[in-house]
Amino acid sequence: MTQISTMPTSTMPYKNAVLDDQQLQQALKKINPKFxxxxxxxxxxAWGLPLIDQKTKALIVITVDVVNQNLLGSGTPFAAHVDMAIKQGxxxxxxxxxxxFLCVYAGFNKAAASFGALDEILTD
Incomplete structure (x- = not known):
């Protein structure tokens, strides 16, 4: 599994959580350069759209990962999205x-699996 930083690399959140994060871009290119x-x-x-702030967008992508159970393993985005969220404050x-909160709307089992994945990501 790719090592994820749990501390922001700067004191200010990125203006664009994708375009301003060179570490993220390099990780994506390691999957496949064209990808x-x-x-x-x-x-x-999408992250550059102006009406929803970067922190809220980061929480939204975590929600999508929970609902889809894209949590751990090769190619899953949950760890990257947790890192992205932390970088956004x-x-x-x-x-x-x-x-x-998602227990109610996504299901208790999905939330339980997500808590386990979060613990694994943040303790590595």
């Missing part, structure tokens, strides 16, 4: 509260 370039362009444009406590 990395494509995802950077498309996701970068989201705390572990906020992620945990989000997972509790």
């Amino acid at each position: 990395g370039d494509f995802v950077t362009r498309v996701a970068g444009e 989201v705390t572990r406590a906020e992620i945990e509260e989000l997972l509790l």
Whole structure:
């Protein structure tokens, strides 16, 4: 599994969580160079939309991962999205509260698996 930083690399959140994060872009290119370039362009444009702030977008992508159970293993985005959220100022406590909230709407089993994955990601 790719090692994820649990501390922001700067004191200020990125203006664009995809386009401003060179570490993320390199990780995407390691999956496949064309895939990395494509995802950077498309996701970068989506993350650049102005009405929803970067922190909220980071919480939304974590929600999508929970609902789809894209949590651990090769090619799954949950660890990258947790890292992205932390870089945007989201705390572990906020992620945990989000997972509790999602118990009601996504299902208790999905939330339980997500808590386990979160623990694994943040203790590595």
